[in-house]
Structure formats: structure tokens, C-alpha cells
Amino acid sequence: QVQLQESGPGLVKPSETLSLTCAVSGYSISSGYYWGWIRQPPGKGLEWIGNIYHFGNTFYNPSLKSRVTISVDTSKNQFSLNLSSVTAADTAVYYCARARGDTSSKYPDNWGQGTLVTVSS
Amino acid sequence: DIQMAQSPSSLSASVGDRVTITCRASQSINRYLNWYRHKPGKAPELLIYATSSLESGVPSRFSGRGSGTDFTLTISSLQPEDFATYYCQQSYSTPPTFGPGTNLEIK
Numbered sequence: 001q002v003q004l005q006e007s008g009p010g011l012v013k014p015s016e017t018l019s020l021t022c023a024v025s026g027y028s029i030s031s032g033y034y035w036g037w038i039r040q041p042p043g044k045g046l047e048w049i050g051n052i053y054h055f056g057n058t059f060y061n062p063s064l065k066s067r068v069t070i071s072v073d074t075s076k077n078q079f080s081l082n083l084s085s086v087t088a089a090d091t092a093v094y095y096c097a098r099a100r101g102d103t104s105s106k107y108p109d110n111w112g113q114g115t116l117v118t119v120s121s
Numbered sequence: 122d123i124q125m126a127q128s129p130s131s132l133s134a135s136v137g138d139r140v141t142i143t144c145r146a147s148q149s150i151n152r153y154l155n156w157y158r159h160k161p162g163k164a165p166e167l168l169i170y171a172t173s174s175l176e177s178g179v180p181s182r183f184s185g186r187g188s189g190t191d192f193t194l195t196i197s198s199l200q201p202e203d204f205a206t207y208y209c210q211q212s213y214s215t216p217p218t219f220g221p222g223t224n225l226e227i228k
Contacts, residue, residue: 095165103153106217
């Protein structure tokens with residue numbers, strides 16, 4: 001059974017870069033599927049950040065595209081999120097997920113538990 | 122972006138009750154509609170994909186219907202583990218978008 005676990009700093013200063021990693025176990029990233037990041041600010045809804053296919057094709061939400069990079073490291077069976085120039089509005093629980101779907105828009109079939117990242121000086 | 126709405130926003134029910142949650146899309150999404158259950162502090166779980174297909178391992182008390190813009194999730198007989206927040210999500214066009222959630226509480 002596939003399991004995903006987010007890791008990274010819980011506190012990031014404004015204007016800096018938020019960096020998170022998702023370790024995947026029980027499934028090899030290089031075998032397929034899409035791998036994505038979703039976030040939920042406190043008291044708000046879920047927002048799709050972006051996703052990557054195992055050989056590197058990416059999709060980023062246009063609302064965040066200028067600040068987001070998602071990458072994959074198949075040797076470590078993990079993928080990462082970098083979000084630059086963060087502000088307080090980027091404070092959220094960040095989830096990593098495995099995703100699938102037969103359109104360009106995907107849906108998660110396995111999620112991590114999420115990690116809270118707070119942007120504050 | 123396609124906007125997703127859910128009703129009700131919260132619901133009180135008892136173990137054994139039958140409940141239905143509604144999801145509405147701002148434009149037609151064909152049948153590209155998925156449902157999730159989220160318990161506090163846990164990973165969200167995929168319940169239903171493509172409107173009515175039950176994800177592997179999900180109990181048969183969960184069912185989904187709809188097409189176009191209007192969809193429903195029905196739980197036929199609530200179990201204690203079903204008291205959680207439920208989200209719908211469209212995977213018809215990018216970016217994928219989620220409904221605001223329905224909080225199902227114990228009466």
C-alpha cells in the first residue's frame with residue numbers, strides 16, 4: 001500500500017522559499033502516476049498547487065505558477081515542492097498526493113497526512 | 122477556474138442514518154467528479170471517482186450519482202468512522218478544484 005509523508009520546516013520567513021519533500025513508500029515513483037501538492041490555508045478550502053509526472057512533465061496552478069517548482073528524485077523515491085517569495089497568505093497545511101486521471105486535470109488517490117507551514121518573521 | 126459548491130455546509134446525523142451531500146459545479150464537468158472523506162489529523166481518503174465508481178477498499182455504503190453540474194454522495198447507513206468532512210473535486214479541466222467541504226457531525 002502506497003504511503004506518503006511530507007517533511008520540511010514548519011516556519012518560513014516572509015520573502016523566503018518554502019521547501020517541502022514527500023517521501024513515497026510502497027510504490028515506485030518511476031512506475032507511473034502523477035505526484036502532486038495541495039494546500040489548505042486555515043479556515044479555507046483546498047487548493048491544487050501542481051503535479052509532476054514521473055519523467056518530469058509538470059502542471060502548475062496558474063495562480064501560483066510564477067513561484068512554484070515541483071521536482072522528482074526517482075533515486076530517493078521522493079518529490080519536492082519549492083514555493084518562492086512567500087507571504088502570510090501562504091500559511092497552510094500542505095499535502096502531497098499520488099494522482100491519476102484520464103484528462104489533463106488529475107485527482108488524488110492517496111494523500112499524505114499534511115504538514116503545517118507558517119509564514120512569519 | 123471551475124467553482125465547486127457543496128450543500129449543506131454542515132450536517133448532524135446519527136449512526137445508522139442515511140445522508141446525502143450535494144455538489145454543484147459552475148459549468149458542466151461531464152462525470153469528472155470525485156469525493157473524499159477527511160478525518161482531522163489524518164490523510165484524506167478517495168471514496169468515489171468519476172461520479173459513481175467506488176475506489177478499491179471503500180465500503181459499499183458509499184454511492185455517488187449525477188452528471189453535468191449536479192452530483193450527490195450518499196452514505197446509506199452511517200458508521201462512527203464516517204463523522205468527518207467530505208469534499209467534492211472536479212477533474213474535468215485544469216486547475217482541479219475542490220468544494221468547500223461538508224462537515225458531518227454526530228447528533
